[in-house]
Amino acid sequence: xxxxxxxxxxxxxxxxxxxxxxxxxxxxxxxxxxxxxxxxxxxxxxxxxxxxxxxxxxxxxxxxxxxxxxxxxxxxxxxxxxxxxxxxxxxxxxxxxxxxxxxxxxxxxxxxxxxxxxxxxxxxxxxxxxxxxxxxxxxxxxxxxxxxxxxxxxxxxxxxxxxxxxxxxxxxxxxxxxxxxxxxxxxxxxxxxxxxxxxxxxxxxxxxxxxxxxxxxxxxxxxxxxxxxxxxxxxxxxxxxxxxxxxxxxxxxxxxxxxxxxxxxxxxxxxxxxxxxxxxxxxxxxxxxxxxxxxxxxxxxxxxxxxxxxxxxxxxxxxxxxxxxxxxxxxxxxxxxxxxxxxxxxxxxxxxxxxxxxxxxxxxxxxxxxxxxxxxxxxxxxxxxxxxxxxxxxxxxxxxxxxxxxxxxxxxxxxxxxxxxxxxxxxxxxxxxxxxxxxxxxxxxxxxxxxxxxxxxxxxxxxxxxxxxxxxxxxxxxxxxxxxxxxxxxxxxxxxxxxxxxxxxxxxxxxxxxxxxxxxxxxxxxxxxxxxxxxxxxxxxxxxxxxxxxxxxxxxxxxxxxxxxxxxxxxxxxxxxxxxxxxxxxxxxxxxxxxxxxxxxxxxxxxxxxxxxxxxxxxxxxxxxxxx
Amino acid sequence: xxxxxxxxxxxxxxxxxxxxxxxxxxxxxxxxxxxxxxxxxxxxxxxxxxxxxxxxxxxxxxxxxxxxxxxxxxxxxxxxxxxxxxxxxxxxxxxxxxxxxxxxxxxxxxxxxxxxxxxxxxxxxxxxxxxxxxxxxxxxxxxxxxxxxxxxxxxxxxxxxxxxxxxxxxxxxxxxxxxxxxxxxxxxxxxxxxxxxxxxxxxxxxxxxxx
Numbered sequence: 001x002x003x004x005x006x007x008x009x010x011x012x013x014x015x016x017x018x019x020x021x022x023x024x025x026x027x028x029x030x031x032x033x034x035x036x037x038x039x040x041x042x043x044x045x046x047x048x049x050x051x052x053x054x055x056x057x058x059x060x061x062x063x064x065x066x067x068x069x070x071x072x073x074x075x076x077x078x079x080x081x082x083x084x085x086x087x088x089x090x091x092x093x094x095x096x097x098x099x100x101x102x103x104x105x106x107x108x109x110x111x112x113x114x115x116x117x118x119x120x121x122x123x124x125x126x127x128x129x130x131x132x133x134x135x136x137x138x139x140x141x142x143x144x145x146x147x148x149x150x151x152x153x154x155x156x157x158x159x160x161x162x163x164x165x166x167x168x169x170x171x172x173x174x175x176x177x178x179x180x181x182x183x184x185x186x187x188x189x190x191x192x193x194x195x196x197x198x199x200x201x202x203x204x205x206x207x208x209x210x211x212x213x214x215x216x217x218x219x220x221x222x223x224x225x226x227x228x229x230x231x232x233x234x235x236x237x238x239x240x241x242x243x244x245x246x247x248x249x250x251x252x253x254x255x256x257x258x259x260x261x262x263x264x265x266x267x268x269x270x271x272x273x274x275x276x277x278x279x280x281x282x283x284x285x286x287x288x289x290x291x292x293x294x295x296x297x298x299x300x301x302x303x304x305x306x307x308x309x310x311x312x313x314x315x316x317x318x319x320x321x322x323x324x325x326x327x328x329x330x331x332x333x334x335x336x337x338x339x340x341x342x343x344x345x346x347x348x349x350x351x352x353x354x355x356x357x358x359x360x361x362x363x364x365x366x367x368x369x370x371x372x373x374x375x376x377x378x379x380x381x382x383x384x385x386x387x388x389x390x391x392x393x394x395x396x397x398x399x400x401x402x403x404x405x406x407x408x409x410x411x412x413x414x415x416x417x418x419x420x421x422x423x424x425x426x427x428x429x430x431x432x433x434x435x436x437x438x439x440x441x442x443x444x445x446x447x448x449x450x451x452x453x454x455x456x457x458x459x460x461x462x463x464x465x466x467x468x469x470x471x472x473x474x475x476x477x478x479x480x481x482x483x484x485x486x487x488x489x490x491x492x493x494x495x496x497x498x499x500x501x502x503x504x505x506x507x508x509x510x511x512x513x514x515x516x517x518x519x520x521x522x523x524x525x526x527x528x529x530x531x532x533x534x535x536x537x538x539x540x541x542x543x544x545x546x547x548x549x550x551x552x553x554x555x556x557x558x559x560x561x562x563x564x565x566x567x568x569x570x571x572x573x574x575x576x577x578x579x580x581x582x583x584x585x586x587x588x589x590x591x592x593x594x595x596x597x598x599x600x601x602x603x604x605x606x607x608x609x610x611x612x613x614x615x616x617x618x619x620x621x622x623x624x625x626x627x628x
Numbered sequence: 629x630x631x632x633x634x635x636x637x638x639x640x641x642x643x644x645x646x647x648x649x650x651x652x653x654x655x656x657x658x659x660x661x662x663x664x665x666x667x668x669x670x671x672x673x674x675x676x677x678x679x680x681x682x683x684x685x686x687x688x689x690x691x692x693x694x695x696x697x698x699x700x701x702x703x704x705x706x707x708x709x710x711x712x713x714x715x716x717x718x719x720x721x722x723x724x725x726x727x728x729x730x731x732x733x734x735x736x737x738x739x740x741x742x743x744x745x746x747x748x749x750x751x752x753x754x755x756x757x758x759x760x761x762x763x764x765x766x767x768x769x770x771x772x773x774x775x776x777x778x779x780x781x782x783x784x785x786x787x788x789x790x791x792x793x794x795x796x797x798x799x800x801x802x803x804x805x806x807x808x809x810x811x812x813x814x815x816x817x818x819x820x821x822x823x824x825x826x827x828x829x830x831x832x833x834x835x836x837x838x839x
Binding site for chain 1: 642672715749762763766767769770773783786788789800803807812815821
């Protein structure tokens, strides 16, 4: 901590929040809000005179509210930076602190939040984790029984700098406990709250048990556990040490804690799996080893950073094995528990790994980004012909399109992220996206629907989420109908209505229109544009009398392999329910409607020419299918 | 900033050259070949218009697989490559680099995902998986027919890092970056850095203090 403050190249901005992240790798523009401390950093010397003079006491969150602090405070004596803070919610404006500060004149009640903009090349996200609040688990009585405490409360009781100067006492009577129980997996590995394992708590329980045993060798300590998980280096040996020290390990998840209301003694009722029977033991103090959960503001940070969350709410890495540090956005990296619960050695290692990943970029003068950007055909843009339009400019989430009436629109390449929203929205087909041109995507559609199109489920997927979801379905061997045919664009915003019409014109049985969940979109609001278009299409197809379910919109994250498989299987079930002749009749009936929508498709540069060539491939596929 | 960015060349809608496509169908050991016979996909792909060469390979990503592709590009004068193998999330960079080493523009390579999105998802429908693998390969061939060479876009880099969160991971990342002479802004929402670690007493497995 102190090293970070001492390092001249690190500017520590505490009491500061990230409000906005814009831009792209090498060129992020970050808006920070430095909250007003009402104490001037350039004058405060950390002498504590203000805190001594302050008459207001409030619970200190840092001490898990076990000890008070003043309204003029630092959370702990080793705070970095060592600058006092006036808590305006608690302050009674008596100005005693101003008096106490005297000639330093560090206290300034006129201070306001400061909004700062920073130009940044790469970002390391290390926002950590939160603690599960066991209050809803009424069977353990946390909040009702004073002597049931959480792990973090134990931590502050046990800490020499903490509320009791390291003396562990029962909150009900300040007596030192003789019999202590630690219950593991409180809120973790529990389908009611968090089904995953919190990773470090087994070791954490053993650590606390050993520490308490060292202080008081006569203390009777039991750890209730489901499984003991100690896979780290030196961890199993640590567990052995605890057993040798006489700590009892009881396999079983306690069903209930009851309390004698007079003595506040606690009784744990549990199954002991080893003994094969139900047991009940008395304790002076019970520590609940609470689950690690995502930060309370993880959802908010997820949308500020435009990064997706895995099931359970942790930030989602680019690839769970091969790129565990990278976010899907180039230039943003994860370190520590924000990506999933981690112990200290793993968090430190990830911090270094994230620094190494980021420094590849930060040591370069330039960085390469994919050229899958949008390009305008100037001779097709109606604006250049004097017509008012500007739809592309409004569709772009990045302000990357320069629209001036009378001039054809222009894409500012450095700002374009290549989502294809403008391509999908342009009603005059005047924009295309490199590497995902209309000719290229149509060529894929035609080949995927070359043989028995009525049996096929054509799945349009975005590169970042639903393509990843389909990958995960396969990696997890979640089986789904092999009639599915997938194709990839960068974002659901690129899924032009023409592509859907063409697919139905060719006789597609069903179409899945899929992308990310709105808060996960890689392109800020790309998904919103895609979702609006999908809703329009859905209504239109319903009016045309298309059987419900033949067009389906689903938002599937890269973590939802099970959902991808389920959706495809449900679509297959929908198709199976429609008698063959009825489906064919519907396809034939809707074909002219689709053709009407597509009269201008062949005007798109390259499409007509390309489709002649594609039809050679399609014919070959159809001939082969007949001979088989 | 924008003057430092190379603009993509205005690219015609259609490639100027006649496609000479090479198709590589990967066994991936038994991951693909255990479900479908890759040689049947090769036979199918080999007859598609535009394809001048089709071959199977045990591991396309292995050195030997990549060498085969690179040699074939020269031997058969390939100007497009289709790799029918795994996910683009896994190996698109690998095969782009591979064709680039043989002098081809990296964007003239297209992948068909016949592993994650085919054999692994249809292990109990071998016939369905085979038909799908053929279709996915054909779609990649069709797209490859119209691929045009593209240049990566170079953007300038601001040599400054932002670390969000002053816990043990964030502090360590900030220190590692600063020691490499990279300026860092370390943002912490609480009044002090330290995170959860600063609240802990001793820490396992060494039982040393946490601050």
